[in-house]
Amino acid sequence: MLDTIIKNIQKKSPKERFLLVIGILFFVLYFVLGLFIIFMKNFPLAMARPYRIAFGILLISYAYIRFVRLINDNKD
Structure with missing residues (x-):
C-alpha cells in the first residue's frame, strides 16, 4: 500500500506535489490547533470550557474532512 502511494506521488507534477504537501500541512x-484549544489551561480568549471543547472538536472534525478529501483526490 505504501509503495503504491509513493509511486502515485512520484507520478504527479511538481505543482500537484506542492499542493499535496500544503494539504497535509493544513490538516496537521x-x-x-483543535487539540491546543481543548487542552490548553491558560487560553488567551475568554471562552467557557464547554465552548472551547466544542470549538476544538469542530476544528478536529474539519481537519478530518480535509484529510478524507485529500486522500480521495489523490487516488487518481
Whole structure:
C-alpha cells in the first residue's frame, strides 16, 4: 500500500506535489490547533470550557474532512 502511494506521488507534477504537501500541512495545523484549544489551561480568549471543547472538536472534525478529501483526490 505504501509503495503504491509513493509511486502515485512520484507520478504527479511538481505543482500537484506542492499542493499535496500544503494539504497535509493544513490538516496537521487544524488538528493540532483543535487539540491546543481543548487542552490548553491558560487560553488567551475568554471562552467557557464547554465552548472551547466544542470549538476544538469542530476544528478536529474539519481537519478530518480535509484529510478524507485529500486522500480521495489523490487516488487518481
